[in-house]
Amino acid sequence: MHPETEVPNVAGSPSATASGLAPEKEASGRWAELLAPRYLAATTMLCMGVALYAFNGFLVSTVLPTAVGEIGGAELLPWSMTLYLVASIVAGASAALLKQRYGARTVLFAAALLFLAGTLAAAFASDMNSVLFGRICQGIGEGIIAAICYALIPEMFPPALVPKVFGAEASVWAIAAFGGPVLAGSLTEAFSWRVAFLVNAPLIALFLLLALILVPSGREAGRRLQFPTLRLTLLSAGLVAMLVAGLAGSVVATTGMIGGAMVLVLGAVRLDRGAEDSILPQGAFSTRSPLGLGLWVILLMPLSQATSSVYLVYSLQYLFGYRPTLAGALGALMAISWSLTAIGVANLRTERSRQTAIWLGPLLLVLGFAALAGAIGAVNIAMLAVAQVAIGAAFGLSWGYLSQMLMEATPGHERDKTSALLPTLQSAGFALGAALAGISANGAGLALAQSTEAMRGVLTLTFAIALVWAIPASLAARRAVTLMR
Numbered sequence: 099m100h101p102e103t104e105v106p107n108v109a110g111s112p113s114a115t116a117s118g119l120a121p122e123k124e125a126s127g128r129w130a131e132l133l134a135p136r137y138l139a140a141t142t143m144l145c146m147g148v149a150l151y152a153f154n155g156f157l158v159s160t161v162l163p164t165a166v167g168e169i170g171g172a173e174l175l176p177w178s179m180t181l182y183l184v185a186s187i188v189a190g191a192s193a194a195l196l197k198q199r200y201g202a203r204t205v206l207f208a209a210a211l212l213f214l215a216g217t218l219a220a221a222f223a224s225d226m227n228s229v230l231f232g233r234i235c236q237g238i239g240e241g242i243i244a245a246i247c248y249a250l251i252p253e254m255f256p257p258a259l260v261p262k263v264f265g266a267e268a269s270v271w272a273i274a275a276f277g278g279p280v281l282a283g284s285l286t287e288a289f290s291w292r293v294a295f296l297v298n299a300p301l302i303a304l305f306l307l308l309a310l311i312l313v314p315s316g317r318e319a320g321r322r323l324q325f326p327t328l329r330l331t332l333l334s335a336g337l338v339a340m341l342v343a344g345l346a347g348s349v350v351a352t353t354g355m356i357g358g359a360m361v362l363v364l365g366a367v368r369l370d371r372g373a374e375d376s377i378l379p380q381g382a383f384s385t386r387s388p389l390g391l392g393l394w395v396i397l398l399m400p401l402s403q404a405t406s407s408v409y410l411v412y413s414l415q416y417l418f419g420y421r422p423t424l425a426g427a428l429g430a431l432m433a434i435s436w437s438l439t440a441i442g443v444a445n446l447r448t449e450r451s452r453q454t455a456i457w458l459g460p461l462l463l464v465l466g467f468a469a470l471a472g473a474i475g476a477v478n479i480a481m482l483a484v485a486q487v488a489i490g491a492a493f494g495l496s497w498g499y500l501s502q503m504l505m506e507a508t509p510g511h512e513r514d515k516t517s518a519l520l521p522t523l524q525s526a527g528f529a530l531g532a533a534l535a536g537i538s539a540n541g542a543g544l545a546l547a548q549s550t551e552a553m554r555g556v557l558t559l560t561f562a563i564a565l566v567w568a569i570p571a572s573l574a575a576r577r578a579v580t581l582m583r
Contacts, residue, residue: 129444132262140254141266143308147247148267149274150213150301151240156278157298158182158233161291168291171226178233180341183529185237186244188334190522191377192326193245194514203313206246207306213239214302221295241525243305245518250313252505252513260505261452264498265440272437275430324375329366336362337526341533352537378519379512389516391578392504395496396523398571399463403489404531405564406432406470409539410486413474413557417550431483435490436497443495452499453579459496460572462488467564475558496575503582531567538563 132141158178166172189209196205216235223229251263285294339359343352367383370376384390406429414425446452466488473482501520508516539560547553 129262131259132266137255137259139308139312140250141263143305143312144247144251144254144263145266145270146301146305146308147243148270150298150305151244152271152274153278153281153301154236154240154298156274157282157294160279160282161286161294162229164286164291165223165229166226169223169225169229171229174226174230177230180338181230182233182237183341183525184334184337185234186241187337187522187526187529188330189238189241190245190518190525191333192330193242193522194249194518195326195375195377196242197246197249197514197518201315202246202250203309203315205242206309206313209239209242209246210302210306210309211239213243214299215239217295217298217302221292241522244521244525248501248520249514249517252517253314254312257502257506260502261440261444261446261498264501265437265444268437268440268494268497272430272433275433276427279426326370326373326375326377329369329373329377332362332366332369336360336366337529340530343533343537352541356537377515379508379515382519385574385577386581387507388578388582389504389507391574391581392500392507393516393519393523394574395460395500395571395578396504396520397527398567398574399460399493399496400524400527401531401534402463402467402564402567402571403432403493404528405467405535405538405561406486406489407528408532408535409557409560410470414482417474417477417554417557418479428483428486431486432490435487436494437490439491439494440498441494444498446499453503453582455495456500456503457496457572457576457579459492459494459500460568460575461492462495463492464565464568464572466492467561467568471558471561471565474561475554477554500575503578507582531564535560535564 131137162175162178166175193205212235216232216237216239218232219235220229220232223232251260255263281297282294285291285297336359339355339362343355343359367378370378379389381387381390383393385394411425411429414420414428418425420428443455446455466485469481469488470485473479473485504516504520505513539556542556542559544553544556544560547556
């Protein structure tokens, strides 16, 4: 993880010229360099890829309740997120192979057009089925865009600037967390929910232009790659089963669906390990290597944090008595803390300090969720705010350096697979965590809680269960750093 070490370019051209720019002196790792002529366009393009995902998520959650009031289909509302997430995760899993076969520029262009088609389908929908079709197209497009943008980071930037790129992307998330709902709500009230959907169009247009100019068009030479149809089918079926398990209606049915989902997902992983054209890098999820352990951290940290995404604003409204605007602002405190922390630690120079940040982040996540569960139980807003800051800082402290370590721990010929897997695993963690949080809360009787006291007990337990995922993430991060040393 030395800043002066050159990162090999998976696409086969030197990293200094990956974006078509002339070689220059090596970057020193200053923030200003992201805005220098050599890197400004690449930084903008990658942040636009993140912005498409971030703003779209906050936008859709804001405008769809209004949309179903006009076109109907309220019973299908949960599927808008479920289908989007499944499409995004499955598409992201195949992105590295698509990049190898067709080249990054072609795949990004096609994915952006598909995202645009989905946006238009949703914006001009006459019924909820059309919205769901649009959400699937958006999920496929954005899953590929996010994965390939991650894969391009080590090709378009030297190692010294990689943490800065992650810090810039974290800032985009913070802006989206505050600005997305406000913008979507304002457009919906002033014009229509359809106009709010169409705000994606100029973002896609700018992204397409930058991708055509900056991204290499070449693809890897060699044999024709076989598309992993069976593995992706099993993965899709498993994810759908997991995400809808909470809607099964009974404990037996829910347990059965979770068990079936795990069998399908593990079956896909097992088939992939023996496949010639694998989706996962060699050693993925092994507990004996820094790469395998680090991927577990990438999955488990969002899985734990998803509990807050689902139930924090709910708790603030129904336990603390806050109005939606203030509850939403407190909910966004985590994203702000993530961004500010990522920016603050992006200048760590020594390998020892970067490795400390990697294992300290997940440990801070454990402490943050312990404090959050305590704050819910005691209805203590000050403790809750501190917990939110700690949880956000946990991600900001470790996420960029952990991602960089995983890229560097992967052999050069498989680095695309690892890079593309990072946002896919993050999405999978949030999706599975949200499903499991719902199962925990519903199993504990949230829907049947008749009093504030009963509701508080259920929600306290739900947040405490998030520690089940945060603790092994902390242990895995510490072990990964030890093995890396």
